[in-house]
Amino acid sequence: SQKIEQNSEALNIQEGKTATLTCNYTNYSPAYLQWYRQDPGRGPVFLLLIRENEKEKRKERLKVTFDTTLKQSLFHITASQPADSATYLCALVLQTGANNLFFGTGTRLTVIP
């Protein structure tokens, strides 16, 4: 069956450290992968998109990697801040079909001051 799993439901990290979130998928062939941030009571907000032929993407303190062999994406937040505390969602867009997003289970990140 098709699955998109994010490494842990919750992750606590000390302020200033690098947070690393994992997204693993099985039985999908994604064309690209997106990461979103969701705060309580709000809709998801787009952060980064990485294509299948790209290894790495950066945006300010954020970095995403995409390994289609391992079927895995890593999402890094460097120099983490309490304001980074939120739920982070990965989402796949498939190579065929309607190009809809298929979301992972999410990781709730808490950055401790």
Add this chain to the structure above:
Amino acid sequence: DTAVSQTPKYLVTQMGNDKSIKCEQNLGHDTMYWYKQDSKKFLKIMFSYNNKELIINETVPNRFSPKSPDKAHLNLHINSLELGDSAVYFCASSQTSGGEQFFGPGTRLTVL
């Protein structure tokens, strides 16, 4: 200006009722979506709508129907509401199918 807006923000209703949730986007996007987020926070696509082409997730009951009066609006109608329909429903839009999506604030539906 709000990019993607939904009304109402909260909706409490009895089982068996019919209800609608409205969605509007002012981004000029061609594709709009409806998602359901359950109590475990899992976000699942229900519909996508692009240039009058509707793509339905096969797991969505036919009690749910999207209606698009124009490119900027995609409303969600739900007939014969059931307890299991209780969730947060998000509308979203994107400029291109599969591209970055902009989400609305969500509508929390509670069926009693």
